Amino acid sequence: MCEAHAYILRDGKEEMVLESVDAVEIKDDHAHLVSIFGEQKTLKARLKRYDNHERKILFEPIDA
Amino acid sequence: MCEAHAYILRDGKEEMVLESVDAVEIKDDHAHLVSIFGEQKTLKARLKRYDNHERKILFEPIDA
Numbered sequence: 001m002c003e004a005h006a007y008i009l010r011d012g013k014e015e016m017v018l019e020s021v022d023a024v025e026i027k028d029d030h031a032h033l034v035s036i037f038g039e040q041k042t043l044k045a046r047l048k049r050y051d052n053h054e055r056k057i058l059f060e061p062i063d064a
Numbered sequence: 065m066c067e068a069h070a071y072i073l074r075d076g077k078e079e080m081v082l083e084s085v086d087a088v089e090i091k092d093d094h095a096h097l098v099s100i101f102g103e104q105k106t107l108k109a110r111l112k113r114y115d116n117h118e119r120k121i122l123f124e125p126i127d128a
Contacts, residue, residue, distance in 0.1 A: 002066035003116055024114040036116075048113040050088040050121070052067055052100075053127070 004055040006033050008045055014058060017041055020059055029062045067081040070097050078111055078122060081105055085121055093126045 003020035006010045022036045026047070045059035067084035086100045090111070097105045109123035 021114075022116045024111070026111050047088070049090065050085075050114070052086045054082065056127050
């Protein structure tokens with residue numbers, strides 16, 4: 001119920017990358033995401049915004 | 065019910081900095097936090113870990 005979804009900002013648009021995020025771990029330039037369903041995703045990105053009432057975790061890419 | 069609390073890692077310990085976080089906005093080296101009670105806090109820090117089931121948003125300080 002309480003899970004937020006992860007999005008990444010690409011070309012000014014927010015694309016969903018993972019639903020129902022259970023955990024995010026940041027290591028250097030990467031964000032490692034795990035959903036409550038066990039799905040995993042790693043993004044080369046940093047947190048831009050977290051919004052609890054919108055249930056949104058927004059990342060922005062880190063350029064190489 | 066669904067809000068997480070914000071902590072910062074200092075000397076290896078997690079100190080709570082803001083309860084019931086509604087929103088986090090990252091700008092450059094700073095994280096601006098707002099609680100559901102309207103309380104605000106700005107940290108010179110980056111996200112380290114977000115854990116939904118622990119209701120925890122953990123930041124680590126950015127050294128000058």
